[in-house]
Amino acid sequence: METRKKVVEVKDLRINFKTYAGLVQAVRGVNFELYEGETLAIVGESGSGKSVTSNALMKLIPQPPGIYASGEILFDGKDLVKLTEKQMTKIRGNDIAMIFQDPMTSLNPTMKVGRQITEVILQHRSMPKAEAKQKAIQLIDQVGIPFPEKRYNQYPHEFSGGMRQRIVIAIALAADPKLLIADEPTTALDVTIQAQILELMKEIQKTSKTSIIFITHDLGVVANVADRVAVMYAGQIVEYGTVNDIFYNPKHPYTWGLLGSMPDLDNDAEELLHTIPGSPPDLTHPPKGDAFAARNEFAMAIDYEQEPPMFQVSDTHFAKTWLLHPDAPDVAIPEIVAKRIRTFAEKEAQYND
Amino acid sequence: MTKEKILEIKNLKQHFGSPSSPIKAVDGISFDVYKGETLGLVGESGCGKSTTGRSIIRLYDITDGEIIFKGQNVHGKKSKEEVKAFNREMQMIFQDPYASLNPRMTAGEIIAEGFTIHGLYKNKKERQMKIYELLEAVGLNREHANRYAHEFSGGQRQRIGIARALSLDPSFIIADEPISALDVSIQAQVVNLLKQLQKERGLTYLFIAHDLSMVKYISDRIAVMYRGKILEIGRADDIYHHPVHPYTKSLLSAIPLPDPLSEKRRTRIPYEHTEVPDSATYYEVDEEHFVYGTESLVTEWAKARTK
Numbered sequence: 001m002e003t004r005k006k007v008v009e010v011k012d013l014r015i016n017f018k019t020y021a022g023l024v025q026a027v028r029g030v031n032f033e034l035y036e037g038e039t040l041a042i043v044g045e046s047g048s049g050k051s052v053t054s055n056a057l058m059k060l061i062p063q064p065p066g067i068y069a070s071g072e073i074l075f076d077g078k079d080l081v082k083l084t085e086k087q088m089t090k091i092r093g094n095d096i097a098m099i100f101q102d103p104m105t106s107l108n109p110t111m112k113v114g115r116q117i118t119e120v121i122l123q124h125r126s127m128p129k130a131e132a133k134q135k136a137i138q139l140i141d142q143v144g145i146p147f148p149e150k151r152y153n154q155y156p157h158e159f160s161g162g163m164r165q166r167i168v169i170a171i172a173l174a175a176d177p178k179l180l181i182a183d184e185p186t187t188a189l190d191v192t193i194q195a196q197i198l199e200l201m202k203e204i205q206k207t208s209k210t211s212i213i214f215i216t217h218d219l220g221v222v223a224n225v226a227d228r229v230a231v232m233y234a235g236q237i238v239e240y241g242t243v244n245d246i247f248y249n250p251k252h253p254y255t256w257g258l259l260g261s262m263p264d265l266d267n268d269a270e271e272l273l274h275t276i277p278g279s280p281p282d283l284t285h286p287p288k289g290d291a292f293a294a295r296n297e298f299a300m301a302i303d304y305e306q307e308p309p310m311f312q313v314s315d316t317h318f319a320k321t322w323l324l325h326p327d328a329p330d331v332a333i334p335e336i337v338a339k340r341i342r343t344f345a346e347k348e349a350q351y352n353d
Numbered sequence: 354m355t356k357e358k359i360l361e362i363k364n365l366k367q368h369f370g371s372p373s374s375p376i377k378a379v380d381g382i383s384f385d386v387y388k389g390e391t392l393g394l395v396g397e398s399g400c401g402k403s404t405t406g407r408s409i410i411r412l413y414d415i416t417d418g419e420i421i422f423k424g425q426n427v428h429g430k431k432s433k434e435e436v437k438a439f440n441r442e443m444q445m446i447f448q449d450p451y452a453s454l455n456p457r458m459t460a461g462e463i464i465a466e467g468f469t470i471h472g473l474y475k476n477k478k479e480r481q482m483k484i485y486e487l488l489e490a491v492g493l494n495r496e497h498a499n500r501y502a503h504e505f506s507g508g509q510r511q512r513i514g515i516a517r518a519l520s521l522d523p524s525f526i527i528a529d530e531p532i533s534a535l536d537v538s539i540q541a542q543v544v545n546l547l548k549q550l551q552k553e554r555g556l557t558y559l560f561i562a563h564d565l566s567m568v569k570y571i572s573d574r575i576a577v578m579y580r581g582k583i584l585e586i587g588r589a590d591d592i593y594h595h596p597v598h599p600y601t602k603s604l605l606s607a608i609p610l611p612d613p614l615s616e617k618r619r620t621r622i623p624y625e626h627t628e629v630p631d632s633a634t635y636y637e638v639d640e641e642h643f644v645y646g647t648e649s650l651v652t653e654w655a656k657a658r659t660k
Binding site for chain 1: 397398506508509536537538539540541542544545548549563565566567569570593603604606607608609610611612613614615616618619621624
């Protein structure tokens with residue numbers, strides 16, 4: 001796997017917002033990398049900084065009130081943080097494209113969908129209009145919408161939610177981006193439609209080798225699409241690894257909490273779900289030490305004093321918790337999570353037989 | 354073991370728009386809810402599940418059919434007193450904890466509004482004690498009574514919504530997507546709270562949601578709705594492990610699970626709707642497990658199901 005091309009590398013990214021209440025430290029030192037054709041899922045609750053991180057990659061953070069306090073975003077070796085707005089316009093939509101959560105609001109209601117697609121094509125490529133139209137129709141077809149010629153001339157309100165999200169994907173793909181950022185692209189959709197959109201995105205990725213950053217809070221969706229996963233909490237990545245690392249060998253108590261709080265179909269209705277008590281910290285005054293300490297039943301004295309470093313679990317797996325320190329006591333992973341992992345392993349064994 | 358019916362829905366229809374071309378949001382559904390159970394109502398957006406909930410609690414005037422709650426017709430002609438008595442028995446928890454609380458009232462006032470309307474706890478001290486008791490029952494504390502809605506997080510607001518629903522000691526609660534707007538870890542807190550309150554107070558829930566794994570977890574029985582009709586109803590385990598109707602199968606096959614290995618080989622079963630003739634009705638395929646369709650279709654589906 002040494003030949004894999006690194007598409008994005010984010011180093012120590014910090015983003016603050018100036019507000020009347022004080023300086024909000026929304027992203028507090030995030031590092032990750034993404035290779036060609038790979039999907040990285042960023043998971044976290046609202047306010048964890050996952051959307052700010054992805055918007056930062058597109059330089060969509062309004063300044064002011066936003067401040068790029070430190071860090072680099074290397075895209076194809078170029079640091080995006082240093083680029084001017086004019087240089088950035090060339091990259092946005094062309095090299096990096098974005099799909100937003102709500103397909104109802106991300107399309108222009110007064111413009112035919114066909115034109116919304118050709119607009120992007122013509123912005124980034126010089127070609128005759130007729131050719132752009134052909135390409136747009138081909139894209140509509142590619143995202144699985146029947147009758148593309150007819151659909152080309154329709155307005156967004158004539159499409160259902162799932163179909164609109166397909167159009168949004170077609171627009172995002174119009175300029176053959178190297179990186180696609182999908183910010184909760186299926187949250188507003190029904191499960192059956194969600195499954196179709198996820199299938200579509202995976203299929204497109206297979207043919208075009210696009211790298212995808214997938215932002216979501218749904219762990220089921222993560223298991224479905226991701227190659228690697230970054231779990232975010234209070235503006236930091238707290239656990240980072242391959243999808244199997246995170247789901248079958250989670251190390252951070254916050255990840256345990258997330259996995260435990262989601263019921264699966266075999267959950268015993270008699271037992272309560274494992275919850276994470278309390279709510280996330282206020283990022284105007286991030287707590288001293290480990291930001292998760294106050295909600296962590298396994299918190300130790302040091303968690304309130306000093307921020308844990310990223311401990312390496314394996315070649316691919318990292319977690320930011322003092323529990324991984326050699327001197328820390330052995331803490332067993334909560335029974336409800338452990339049990340689920342065992343059931344999955346059993347099912348897997350059954351399947352392989 | 355005979356179960357007591359608390360709510361009976363008979364051929365409920367709720368049509369909107371002009372009578373000549375009505376939108377049939379709910380198109381002839383029948384089901385019972387037993388005392389102390391949780392019935393989950395699932396389906397895609399627009400299938401009529403919220404409309405069903407709202408019709409049951411008299412937020413809409415129904416087009417046709419009967420809703421019988423504790424032996425009384427809900428939609429019959431009622432005096433003001435009778436309506437009030439009904440409202441005390443049945444309450445609702447709404448989806449959006451931001452929109453469902455009045456921003457100009459404190460949590461205490463929101464919870465106590467029902468007391469004023471129903472003339473309960475007129476003694477100020479007694480009323481205060483009742484508010485505190487409710488706040489504590491939903492996991493908040495006394496100090497929260499004097500705060501306004503914007504001072505609470507989403508999960509806390511939903512707890513206030515629950516406290517309000519509990520304030521008049523209802524026996525039946527309709528929860529319309531009560532956790533959809535909340536974060537995962539907060540969802541679990543609220544679901545645990547609902548379960549615990551049910552145990553303590555013997556509540557009956559109609560739990561409306563589109564998140565199938567959460568519905569499976571909280572419900573004793575589940576009804577699957579599609580285009581204004583209930584296609585399949587039965588015990589939660591039966592619906593999930595032995596679905597009969599092709600739509601239920603399709604819906605279940607689309608749920609993403611937190612298990613990457615099984616996700617990698619998931620095959621979604623697409624659903625193609627087949628119109629059934631008007632003669633279609635409910636057939637019992639197993640104990641307490643009913644499927645909507647014609648006799649020949651249901652037999653065919655039941656044969657094809659995965660055991």
